[in-house]
Amino acid sequence: MNGYQGKMLTVDLSNRKTFEEPIDEAFAKKYVGGVGFGIRWVYDLLQKGDDPLSPKAPLVFSTGPLASIHFLGSTGISITSKSPLLGLIGDTDMRGRMGGSLKGCGYDALVIEGKSDRPVYLRVTEGSCQILDGGHLWGKDIRQTQEAILSDAQNRNMLVTSIGVAGERLVKYANISCELQFFAGRTGAGAVMGSKNLKAIVLGGKQKTPVSDMEKVKALVKAISSKIQTDGTCDTLSKYGTWNTTGPANLNGILPTKNFQATTFSEIDKIDGDAMLHAIYTGKRTCPGCPIGCRRVVKGETPYSFSTEFGGPQYETVASMGSLLLNGNPYAIGKANELCNLYGIDTISTGVTIAFVMECFDRGVLTEKDLGFQLNWGDPEGILRMIALISLREGLGDLLAEGVKRASEKIGKGSEQWAMHVKGMEVPMHDPRGKKGMGLAYATSFKGADHESSMHDEAYQRENALPELGFTVPMARKQFEGKAGLVKCLQEYWGVMSDAVSLCKFPMIPPRPLKPGLLVDLLNAVTGWNFTMEDFLTTGERIFNLARIFNVREGITRKDDQLPKRFEETLKQGGSAGESYPKKELEKLLDEYYRLRGWNPEGIPTPETLSRLGLD
Amino acid sequence: MPVTVRFLSAFQDLTHGRKIFFVDENRFSKILADLEKEIPGLKAKLLDQEERIHPAYNVMLIRGDVSHLCHGLEFKVENGDELVIVPIISGG
Numbered sequence: 001m002n003g004y005q006g007k008m009l010t011v012d013l014s015n016r017k018t019f020e021e022p023i024d025e026a027f028a029k030k031y032v033g034g035v036g037f038g039i040r041w042v043y044d045l046l047q048k049g050d051d052p053l054s055p056k057a058p059l060v061f062s063t064g065p066l067a068s069i070h071f072l073g074s075t076g077i078s079i080t081s082k083s084p085l086l087g088l089i090g091d092t093d094m095r096g097r098m099g100g101s102l103k104g105c106g107y108d109a110l111v112i113e114g115k116s117d118r119p120v121y122l123r124v125t126e127g128s129c130q131i132l133d134g135g136h137l138w139g140k141d142i143r144q145t146q147e148a149i150l151s152d153a154q155n156r157n158m159l160v161t162s163i164g165v166a167g168e169r170l171v172k173y174a175n176i177s178c179e180l181q182f183f184a185g186r187t188g189a190g191a192v193m194g195s196k197n198l199k200a201i202v203l204g205g206k207q208k209t210p211v212s213d214m215e216k217v218k219a220l221v222k223a224i225s226s227k228i229q230t231d232g233t234c235d236t237l238s239k240y241g242t243w244n245t246t247g248p249a250n251l252n253g254i255l256p257t258k259n260f261q262a263t264t265f266s267e268i269d270k271i272d273g274d275a276m277l278h279a280i281y282t283g284k285r286t287c288p289g290c291p292i293g294c295r296r297v298v299k300g301e302t303p304y305s306f307s308t309e310f311g312g313p314q315y316e317t318v319a320s321m322g323s324l325l326l327n328g329n330p331y332a333i334g335k336a337n338e339l340c341n342l343y344g345i346d347t348i349s350t351g352v353t354i355a356f357v358m359e360c361f362d363r364g365v366l367t368e369k370d371l372g373f374q375l376n377w378g379d380p381e382g383i384l385r386m387i388a389l390i391s392l393r394e395g396l397g398d399l400l401a402e403g404v405k406r407a408s409e410k411i412g413k414g415s416e417q418w419a420m421h422v423k424g425m426e427v428p429m430h431d432p433r434g435k436k437g438m439g440l441a442y443a444t445s446f447k448g449a450d451h452e453s454s455m456h457d458e459a460y461q462r463e464n465a466l467p468e469l470g471f472t473v474p475m476a477r478k479q480f481e482g483k484a485g486l487v488k489c490l491q492e493y494w495g496v497m498s499d500a501v502s503l504c505k506f507p508m509i510p511p512r513p514l515k516p517g518l519l520v521d522l523l524n525a526v527t528g529w530n531f532t533m534e535d536f537l538t539t540g541e542r543i544f545n546l547a548r549i550f551n552v553r554e555g556i557t558r559k560d561d562q563l564p565k566r567f568e569e570t571l572k573q574g575g576s577a578g579e580s581y582p583k584k585e586l587e588k589l590l591d592e593y594y595r596l597r598g599w600n601p602e603g604i605p606t607p608e609t610l611s612r613l614g615l616d
Numbered sequence: 617m618p619v620t621v622r623f624l625s626a627f628q629d630l631t632h633g634r635k636i637f638f639v640d641e642n643r644f645s646k647i648l649a650d651l652e653k654e655i656p657g658l659k660a661k662l663l664d665q666e667e668r669i670h671p672a673y674n675v676m677l678i679r680g681d682v683s684h685l686c687h688g689l690e691f692k693v694e695n696g697d698e699l700v701i702v703p704i705i706s707g708g
Contacts, residue, residue: 231672232661232670233704235672236625236672236703237703240625244625244626244703245705248624248625248702248703248705251624251678251702253683272624273624274628458674458704459704459705461674462687474687510671511704573681575676577682
């Protein structure tokens with residue numbers, strides 16, 4: 001089967017057994033890979049109400065068929081589980097090399113089941129999987145873990161994926177990291193890995209995956225790469241990385257500031273793209289086969305020293321550790337990024353949680369007595385202390401490690417009003433009052449507030465943004481009209497299918513050159529299939545609906561497809577002054593969105609829809 | 617009062633790091649022609665082959681507290697307006 005190794009590896013940690021199972025082509029065609037495989041298996045292996053941190057709950061690492069080639073981050077991986085943060089389906093992806101390495105070991109997917117009675121790590125090579133003692137790794141940060149593993153001669157030149165201390169301590173937004181550079185941050189997959197006493201996965205294999213038409217693949221790769229390098233649409237991404245977003249986000253009034261109380265930051269000149277380049281940038285890195293190179297290499301000196309070893313902060317981290325907390329210190333942002341990476345926690349959820357605590361202090365709901373120290377807006381030392389407290393679950397950090405939803409419910413006193421989450425997942429760094437489609441995307445994403453699940457309104461303001469998918473008429477970022485159809489389509493194309501085939505999402509954002517037709521051509525050239533655009537989008541729709549019925553099984557309905565109340569408040573200044581996200585507008589969008597999806601007015605897929613998608 | 621033109625995370629190599637320029641013109645097309653003298657190569661990068669604003673960039677007109685996304689080159693500007701040239705969003 002081209003594009004696949006045709007088998008998955010299951011590791012049962014409770015019984016210390018490993019076994020291989022075949023993946024047939026019919027299944028591959030139906031779910032493609034990555035998030036598609038992951039959601040299907042997690043759905044099948046769990047029942048309503050199962051604890052995501054119980055031995056029964058699986059953790060799925062799944063590649064897409066494009067991981068067979070090394071192009072635009074295709075060698076990354078999707079990680080799927082029931083999310084301990086949301087209590088719903090959880091999926092997170094990371095670019096880098098883990099997917100390519102897993103394929104190299106001869107597997108399309110790795111499924112972890114059960115729970116070891118003591119800390120372990122896995123060593124997977126071609127035709128072999130060992131469950132090894134990991135007692136010496138427990139308690140180590142991700143750098144120490146990688147060093148300890150690679151110091152063993154048997155592990156030389158192998159690829160290390162691990163959790164940090166936060167994952168061991170079941171912080172609900174703990175991440176999983178690979179090579180100290182790539183982070184599967186959202187939904188708390190690191191806690192699932194920690195709950196199994198699995199500290200690390202070490203991969204080493206060079207087995208090739210068959211490809212149907214390598215000449216055509218090479219031609220497509222050459223054509224797309226050439227466009228990326230010459231058409232100008234990726235120039236600022238290459239120069240600034242995602243820091244190219246910070247200044248424009250502030251200008252447009254969508255930069256979350258002071259826990260979403262505002263959307264413009266008075267100290268933007270200290271943390272925008274040019275400022276970050278000047279302050280902490282030392283170079284850039286690329287994923288395999290990527291001509292863009294958006295990843296930053298950064299360095300800081302005393303008092304906020306941080307190393308070039310880690311991936312530099314991306315836009316989301318600059319905002320969540322910067323403007324959101326009124327912190328205009330780029331060095332403190334770099335240090336906060338490094339600490340989150342070392343401990344192994346998601347920077348977005350961490351930043352939103354710290355912002356919540358700062359607002360609690362500001363409003364007198366929490367005091368120095370509760371935390372052990374005073375926490376003021378913009379206090380770099382306080383931010384760094386908070387990251388440690390949460391990661392180690394010390395003091396109030398133990399409660400905050402549960403996420404802002406649970407923390408605010410426990411703290412009470414009206415603090416629920418400034419706990420910024422959707423379905424339990426903390427809101428990322430795009431205020432939906434200035435980009436209305438993003439609001440609907442947050443409300444309807446199967447993993448709560450996520451900025452990579454659908455689309456970014458700014459990219460659809462020009463004519464002919466994505467004609468192959470029918471989006472030719474400009475849609476202003478602030479308008480509600482037309483956004484239901486846009487969000488639905490892009491949830492399937494950009495949100496789900498990029499992860500199913502395994503490819504970086506950035507080159508797919510209009511007007512960049514990786515157009516839908518080229519992506520389908522690439523999939524067909526790798527697999528030998530004859531997918532049409534309709535087949536491709538229907539597959540995305542199938543995966544999205546499967547995720548929805550997982551969540552419906554857990555009790556999710558229309559009442560949960562909501563936004564934090566703060567977004568109903570009108571912004572007073574900046575590029576989105578006068579904008580709000582009234583509940584009645586969201587309800588109107590939901591009506592249209594559910595109708596387009598073939599869901600009933602309560603947001604539940606109808607039997608006809610499920611039958612059409614082969615999910616009955 | 618001239619129009620202020622600001623470059624935000626864009627074209628810093630062409631402007632040699634300078635972010636703000638002042639131009640006494642009343643249409644964007646004229647402003648651009650004027651700027652080209654100070655920033656050679658700007659038009660080639662900011663405009664596409666059909667002389668429209670390149671899809672990789674947005675031009676924002678800031679007038680008081682209100683900002684507009686500009687389409688085309690022939691829009692009018694007034695004394696005291698600010699034009700900001702920014703890259704499109706990357707996705708976060």
